[in-house]
Structures are given as C-alpha cells and as structure tokens.
Amino acid sequence: MALPLAGVRVLDLTHAMAGPMCTMFLADLGAEVIKIEPPWGEMTRVFPPLINGGSPYFVFLNRNKKALSLNLKNPKAVEIFKALTKISDVVMENFSVGVMDRLGIGYEVLRQINPKIIFTSITGFGQYGPYSNRLSFDPIAQAVSGYMFLNQQMADPQGPPVQAPEAIADSVPALFAVIGILTALYYRQLTGVGQRIDVAQVDSMISILPSVSFFQLAGLTFHEAMEKYRVGFPGLCRAKDGYVMITAPQGDIFDRFAKMLGVETLDQEVVEKWARHRSTEEIVSRLVEIRVPVAKVLNIEQMMRDPHVNARSMIVELDHPQTGPTKMPNFPLKMSESPGTVRTRAPLIGEHNEEILGRLLGMSIEDIERLKEEQVL
CATH class of the missing domain: 3.40.50.10540 (Crotonobetainyl-coa:carnitine coa-transferase; domain 1)
Structure with a gap:
C-alpha cells in the first residue's frame, strides 16, 4: 500500500x-x-x-x-x-x-x-x-x-x-x-x-481558544460559561477504586442519567454520592448501558494496556x-x-x-x- x-x-x-x-x-x-x-x-x-x-x-x-x-x-x-x-x-x-x-x-x-x-x-x-x-x-x-x-x-x-x-x-x-x-x-x-x-x-x-469569542461577547471564558449556565453535567467523580469522568449535556443524555439516579436534575453532590461506593467498572458499565459518555481516568500504564487503545x-x-x-x-x-x-x-x-x-x-x-x-x- x-x-x-x-x-x-x-x-x-x-x-x-x-x-x-x-x-x-x-x-x-x-x-x-x-x-x-x-x-x-x-x-x-x-x-x-x-x-x-x-x-x-x-x-x-x-x-x-x-x-x-x-x-x-x-x-x-x-x-x-x-x-x-x-x-x-x-x-x-x-x-x-x-x-x-x-x-x-x-x-x-x-x-x-x-x-x-x-x-x-x-x-x-x-x-x-x-x-x-x-x-x-x-x-x-x-x-x-x-x-x-x-x-x-x-x-x-x-x-x-x-x-x-x-x-x-x-x-x-x-x-x-x-x-x-x-x-x-x-x-x-x-x-x-x-x-x-x-x-x-x-x-x-x-x-x-473559543474563550476569545466568549470573552469578547459575554465577558466570560468558555469554562466560566459552562459553570454559570450549567449546560450539562461535566464532572470528575471519585469511585471507591479510582476516578471516572462523566459528561452529560442538557437534553436526552442528561435526562437518561437523571432518570437512572431517580432525581429531577443532576448536580455534583448527587452524582458523587452515587459514585463513591461503586467501582469504576460498575459506573462505566451502568452509564455505557444507558449511553451516557463516561470513562475511567487512566494513568499512562493503564492507557497502554487498555483493550480499545490496543x-x-x-x-x-x-x-x-x-x-x-x-x-x-x-x-x-x-x-x-x-x-x-x-x-x-x-x-x-x-x-x-x-x-x-x-x-x-x-x-x-x-x-x-x-x-x-x-x-x-
């Protein structure tokens, strides 16, 4: 080739x-x-x-x-x-x-x-x-x-x-x-x-940097806009054996995640309470099943062994x-x-x-x- x-x-x-x-x-x-x-x-x-x-x-x-x-x-x-x-x-x-x-x-x-x-x-x-x-x-x-x-x-x-x-x-x-x-x-x-x-x-x-346009038009950086307007749930959560990263933007994904947790809306406290007593494997498995973007936070050695990476x-x-x-x-x-x-x-x-x-x-x-x-x- x-x-x-x-x-x-x-x-x-x-x-x-x-x-x-x-x-x-x-x-x-x-x-x-x-x-x-x-x-x-x-x-x-x-x-x-x-x-x-x-x-x-x-x-x-x-x-x-x-x-x-x-x-x-x-x-x-x-x-x-x-x-x-x-x-x-x-x-x-x-x-x-x-x-x-x-x-x-x-x-x-x-x-x-x-x-x-x-x-x-x-x-x-x-x-x-x-x-x-x-x-x-x-x-x-x-x-x-x-x-x-x-x-x-x-x-x-x-x-x-x-x-x-x-x-x-x-x-x-x-x-x-x-x-x-x-x-x-x-x-x-x-x-x-x-x-x-x-x-x-x-x-x-x-x-x-999208923050340039955000700041010029709204006086906020991209991160500040995410924090102020809560356009979803982007969150690092501690599990009992490590960390997971979850991203649930407003809309169907957000609603599916909230429904699974049995709550009206998502916030950091609710998600952290749910995650802290579960393993990273369990959290990833549950959220992948309902199609919520999620991943374990891997170190370099773990990343190199990851089955998808390989x-x-x-x-x-x-x-x-x-x-x-x-x-x-x-x-x-x-x-x-x-x-x-x-x-x-x-x-x-x-x-x-x-x-x-x-x-x-x-x-x-x-x-x-x-x-x-x-x-x-």
Whole structure:
C-alpha cells in the first residue's frame, strides 16, 4: 500500500519538540525526512533520563527519519545543504528568527536555488511583530496565549496560573505546520510555486481558544460559561477504586442519567454520592448501558494496556540500539488507501551520511571521509 507522501523530501533542521513532531508526522506519512544536526547531535538526544545513552524524547520524535550530520558553521556544509535543497521539496526549521539568514541559507537564498521549495519556520512569536526576536519554549507560549490563565480557572481560580503538561504549545504548532506544508504542496502542484510558511507558537495556541469569542461577547471564558449556565453535567467523580469522568449535556443524555439516579436534575453532590461506593467498572458499565459518555481516568500504564487503545493499534514498539525495545504512540489517522505507518527507529548521529551524500549528491566514500576529517560532518 502506497504511502501518501512518498517522493516528498524534507530537509529537517529542527530541534526540541515542535519542529521534530511536525517532521515526525510527515515521515509517518511517507516523506523522506533527512534530519540534519551538528556532529554532536541536537538537544533532545541528551534530554534525561538517558537509557544507555538514548533519550526517550528523541527516540519518539525522530522515528522514520534518516540522519545527516552537518556543521553548518563550515562553508562546505552550507554548500552541501544548498545542493540538497536543489533536489528537495521542504525545508523545515525552528531556529530563532534570523539564524537561517546568518547561516547563509535563509528563504531568499534558497528560493533562488529552488523556486519550488516550501520553507517552513516554527518560532515562538513568528517572523515579525514586536516580540519576534524573543526566545521561546512551550511554557512561554502557554503564558502569552492565555492558556495558563485558562488552566488556572479550571484548577483553582484563586491560585497561580497553571502550565499544561506534555508541551501542548509545541504539539499544536507542530500540527499547524503539517497543515501548512500539506496545503503548500497542493498549491505547488496547482501553480508550480513554492512558498514560505511562518508558524508561531503563540498564534497557534490563540487560534484554538473559543474563550476569545466568549470573552469578547459575554465577558466570560468558555469554562466560566459552562459553570454559570450549567449546560450539562461535566464532572470528575471519585469511585471507591479510582476516578471516572462523566459528561452529560442538557437534553436526552442528561435526562437518561437523571432518570437512572431517580432525581429531577443532576448536580455534583448527587452524582458523587452515587459514585463513591461503586467501582469504576460498575459506573462505566451502568452509564455505557444507558449511553451516557463516561470513562475511567487512566494513568499512562493503564492507557497502554487498555483493550480499545490496543485494538486501534495506538501503541507500537521499535527496537533501538540504545534504548532497546521502546513503546511509543502510533500514527493516529486510519486511512483506508494510504495510511501513515511507524516503520523505522530513530537514527543515530550521522547514521545515514554515506547513503545520503552518496545516493543524492554522488559523493564517494573518500569524499565523505575527507569531509569528516575537515569536521564538516
């Protein structure tokens, strides 16, 4: 079965999470992603804890990719990168604004080499604007976008702002970058023209917040509106052996739940009283039977063992020379004709130097050894 992005070549200069997650999904869809990093490796290779020298962070984010080591502060490495750009489709980077220009491989330079190139940047604040030169990581974007404030409202309105886990201000812009690249590839197919894509963490986070419209029109956030108008019963309830999450919006679902409990209306006290002496299994079974949305609250280990998660093949295992057999999330989309797949483990530093430079640029083994001696690779 053909991979949908087979034949698309991506030069991946990214590090940390937002950029590598974007190129990970492109690689899952079949793009040839060449991860280009300095000879000492990019930062997530040493993100703790290290398992026999390998980082769980790096091993997850860089599956399905090939690795080329290039010291881009060396002019010969820059020329190699330009030669690869000439025969590639996408350049992906998440350096601070201006770094690519200072390296001599900015968009204006590369589009002269390959007018069809799609040049994508992920930064904290974008390529222009008053904050564009500021450095950023996930927590910074969460802070500026209002996301930490919204988390505070849910956790404790009188407490401090709350940072969301799992670097959501990296994963959301990563997905927008994927959308941008796929859109640009289609546009190029229609017009023959490449383009630059400017993805900002802060822009991406703001774009997913319904609270912006709620606040502008009603002076409330989405969570405050849910609390004030009680549009249903969304509630975390403690059972005798754990927690369950129940969501019963107003209407038939709400009415079915109330009828089962023998009450006119639902509130947190009534539901908690019913739940506290029952097991999570019993609660889920009863509510699923009457078609009320409900789920056990699972930890990571429980989630990985869950029968539905496994029926959907959402956890896969790859054998890595450093970390050994390593489980990780699978590609999530189930596509009937061209599904994405997890095929190969994350590469070691420069693991594919000879293949890439030999196959794509016609270099000999002697040429490549000379470049190593000159600290180009």
